[in-house]
Amino acid sequence: MSRTSGSLLDTDAVIGCPHGGRVTTATTPSGEVRLAGAVVATAAHSYVVMGCPHTVDGVPMPCVTVRWTTTDSDxxxxxxxxxxxxxxxxxxxxxxxxxxxxxxxxxxxxxVTVR
Incomplete structure (x- = not known):
């Protein structure tokens, strides 16, 4: 079994889209786990992007959502x-x-670091 390592994210983490928009948590499922008062970010949360300035050929095409790829195998x-x-x-x-x-x-x- 392969394991991923990294720092645990919480809903206060500063995340942006590749064009400078701000990623925020749109939902907080019930029964959340907290870390130092902040909700631990999970695949059950929905994430939205606000303020993305991306355009394609002068037409606005902002990022609006983020989808995370996670597995239970970790x-x-x-x-x-x-x-x-x-x-x-x-x-x-x-x-x-x-x-x-x-x-x-x-x-x-x-x-918290996960190894």
Missing amino acids: GVTAGGVPVLLDTSSAQCFSAAFVPQGPPVVQAAQRR
């Missing part, structure tokens, strides 16, 4: 749902579901 879960790490794979999408590139997770103080 063995790190919160409430039975895979947690998100700063190394988790993800993709930003436009409203037409066009892939626009991976989100950028800013380096933060490491509170």
